[in-house]
Amino acid sequence: MPHILVAGKLHPSGVTLLENATGVTFDYVEEVSEQSYRPFIGKADALVLRTQPLSAPTVAAATSLKVVSRHGVGYDAVDLPSLNERGIALTIVGDVNSVSVAEHAMMMILSAAKRVLRGDHAVRSPAEWGWRNRLEAEEISGKRLLIVGYGRIGRHLSRMAVGFGMEIRAFDPxxxxxxxxxxxxxxxxxxxxxxxxxxxxxxxxxxADQPIIREKELAAMKPGAILVNTARGGVVDERALVEALKSGRVGAAGLDVFDDEPPAENNELLTFDQVILSPHIAGLTRECGERMAIASVQNVLDYFAGEIDPNLVVNGAELQRS
Known part of the structure; x- marks a missing residue:
């Protein structure tokens, strides 16, 4: 009988799916840290993993592990070579959070353009009411949007941006x-x-292995342009972005992801009131959280039933070769 370890808090619908499944048992550790679930990994045949790391030492301790199911689509915190060496499958949830992330990106574009934090401050601090006459807020209608990465999220974002009258191009070699x-x-x-x-x-x-948006790329942007990152920390060089914000090369930004999460208190990105920040939450709406929980649990059940969608197995080709 397969034993499943759930590492990290799930939406109740995902837990219910496990409780109603026949022929499996499970442990449920709600805390999101590698240290909290590692004591249970030795007897797990499957691991449903939230955002916490899965390191090589933990994989080595998982002597019965056959499949890891990521509660999401990213897996940069998972030691994939260790899984490949052991022949352990890694699955993702597929297209369940792309609309949510695209909506978040659109929200950040609008919030940055409208200088939402400065407007909010002008109301809460009566002496700043005159800020409204500085005309810092911008329209996005008729503006040019470059989407870097034109997968499911990028395509959903383009559809939304069309509704705001933006001109759109995408970079995706x-x-x-x-x-x-x-x-x-x-x-x-x-x-x-x-x-x-x-x-x-x-x-x-x-x-990627290194930032795609660095000092050179930021210097190429139009003065005052808006930059939004809902992808992953490390894709944008944070130090270079700080300097671009200070100089005005980047006029405003929206950031959902950071090099270190949570960012350190002395991270200068926290000091700009033209920068909208959120805690890596673009794919964590109420609706999306439920879809990811159900999909990540279902992937494990499908794996043991021999019905897993091969398109959801990240290392399927590697497992076949080995």
């Missing part, structure tokens, strides 16, 4: 090589050219 999707959004062949063209830039790519 991988997708362009595979075949650009139909629609009115044109591909941008060169990132620097795209950054020079755009009034607003939204980052929607997986984490």
């Amino acid at each position: 991988f997708l362009q090589a595979q075949g650009w999707p139909q629609g009115q959004v044109l591909p941008c062949d060169d990132l620097l050219a795209g950054l020079r063209w755009a009034d607003v830039v939204s980052i929607n790519i997986p984490k």
Whole structure:
């Protein structure tokens, strides 16, 4: 009988799905940390994992582990080579949070353009009411949006931005090589050219080995442009972004992700009132949390039933080779 370890708090619908499943048992550790679930990993045949790390030492201690199901689509905190070496499958939930993340990106674009924090402060501090006459708030209608990463999230965002009358291009060399999707959004062949063209830039790519938006890329942006990152910490060079905000090269920003989460109290990004911040929450709406919980549990059940969707197995090709 497979034994499942749930590491991190799930939406109740996911727990109910486990409780009603036949032929499985489970442990449930609500705290989101590797230390909290590691004592239970030795007897787990499957691991449902929230955002906490899964390191090589923990994989080594998981002597019965056969499948890890990520409660999400990112897996940069998972030691994938260790899983591959042991022949352990890693699954993700697929297209369950892309609308939520796209909505969050759209919200941040609007909030940054309208200088929402400064407007809020002007109401709460009566002496600042005159801020309204500085005309700092901007319209996004007619502005140019560059979407860096044109996967599911990027395409949902483009659909929303069309409704606001924005002109849209996307940079995604991988997708362009595979075949650009139909629609009115044109591909941008060169990132620097795209950054020079755009009034607003939204980052929607997986984490890479190094930042894709660095000092050179920020210097290419229009003076006063808006930058939004709902992808992963480390995709944007935070130090370079701080300097670009200080100089006005970047006029405003929206950040849902950071190099360190939570960011340190002395992180200068916390000091700008033209920067909208959120705690890596773009994919954590009430509705999306329920979908991810159900999908991550269902992936485990499907795996043991031999019915897992191969498109949801991140390392399927590697497992077949080994």
